[in-house]
Amino acid sequence: MLQTSISQQTGFAHLSDLPCLKLQYGTASAVISLYGAQVLSYQPTAENEVLWLSPKAQWHNQQAIRGGVPVCWPWFGPVSAMFNPQNISLPNHGLVRTKLWQVGSQQSSAAGVSVTLTIAVDDLPYFQGSAKLQLCVTLNDSLTLTLSCDSVMPQQAALHSYFAVNNLSSALVRPLPASYHDKVRDVVVDNGSAVATFNAETDRIYHQSAAQLWLEQAEQLLSLCQRGHDATVVWNPWQEKSSKMSDLQLDSYQQFVCVETAHLTTDNQALTLSQQLKRT
Numbered sequence: 269m270l271q272t273s274i275s276q277q278t279g280f281a282h283l284s285d286l287p288c289l290k291l292q293y294g295t296a297s298a299v300i301s302l303y304g305a306q307v308l309s310y311q312p313t314a315e316n317e318v319l320w321l322s323p324k325a326q327w328h329n330q331q332a333i334r335g336g337v338p339v340c341w342p343w344f345g346p347v348s349a350m351f352n353p354q355n356i357s358l359p360n361h362g363l364v365r366t367k368l369w370q371v372g373s374q375q376s377s378a379a380g381v382s383v384t385l386t387i388a389v390d391d392l393p394y395f396q397g398s399a400k401l402q403l404c405v406t407l408n409d410s411l412t413l414t415l416s417c418d419s420v421m422p423q424q425a426a427l428h429s430y431f432a433v434n435n436l437s438s439a440l441v442r443p444l445p446a447s448y449h450d451k452v453r454d455v456v457v458d459n460g461s462a463v464a465t466f467n468a469e470t471d472r473i474y475h476q477s478a479a480q481l482w483l484e485q486a487e488q489l490l491s492l493c494q495r496g497h498d499a500t501v502v503w504n505p506w507q508e509k510s511s512k513m514s515d516l517q518l519d520s521y522q523q524f525v526c527v528e529t530a531h532l533t534t535d536n537q538a539l540t541l542s543q544q545l546k547r548t
């Protein structure tokens with residue numbers, strides 16, 4: 269008989285007081301922090317972790333948790349003028365990574381275990397009124413995250429996923445467009461390659477990326493299916509940047525790569541953005 273459940277859990281890894289939900293679907297499990305609606309763990313089978321959480325991650329003092337799947341909204345990266353008309357000091361990657369979300373609907377059946385977390389944001393610096401954001405997380409033979417906001421307004425978003433890698437030098441992401449915006453050097457590069465590998469600081473925006481991507485590493489293949497996106501961001505801070513980040517250890521950069529499903533255009537429109545993960 270397939271065991272399915274959704275349970276409240278206080279603490280995950282070293283974050284002992286963090287309010288979380290645990291989803292169980294047979295041998296598969298996922299853990300979601302209510303702080304930031306951040307999925308912190310996805311194990312298709314026991315002890316087989318797909319995501320990475322920094323051993324130095326923190327959640328107090330308005331700090332964003334380093335690892336799992338941070339939700340970036342309603343802007344990506346440093347805030348631009350259109351989202352910050354008063355030119356005030358605003359955090360990187362938007363406003364909801366450091367807020368507590370509410371638990372909404374929950375379903376548990378043989379088809380899957382699903383929970384929706386919601387947050388109403390009424391302090392947007394560029395939009396009058398309140399916007400309601402939802403993250404639906406569904407666990408069955410894969411894990412699907414769907415971020416949505418019905419408000420018609422300029423809004424960027426990203427599911428900023430940190431994937432565990434066992435050998436960074438053999439990890440690669442494919443298929444990707446040959447051309448990308450290299451944020452390290454702030455130039456557009458066309459390297460004629462459909463693959464991203466990691467041998468230096470990597471911070472790239474691949475516009476119009478495919479729906480189906482693969483994160484390949486020794487003996488492991490992860491399917492990453494995207495919907496509602498217009499770009500994919502690939503990031504690894506490498507050594508020097510890691511050494512300057514308080515919530516990373518010196519060798520942390522060797523343990524993860526970020527492959528982020530993003531919506532970066534700023535037209536007036538509602539948002540639906542999803543990322544589905546499946547080990548194959």
Ligand code: TA6
Pocket residue numbers: 332345360361428451471501502503526528
């Ligand atoms: O998605 C890549 C990126 O935008 C990098 O430029 C780097 O800043 C990273 O996100 C982490 O951002 P954070 O605000 O979490 O430190």
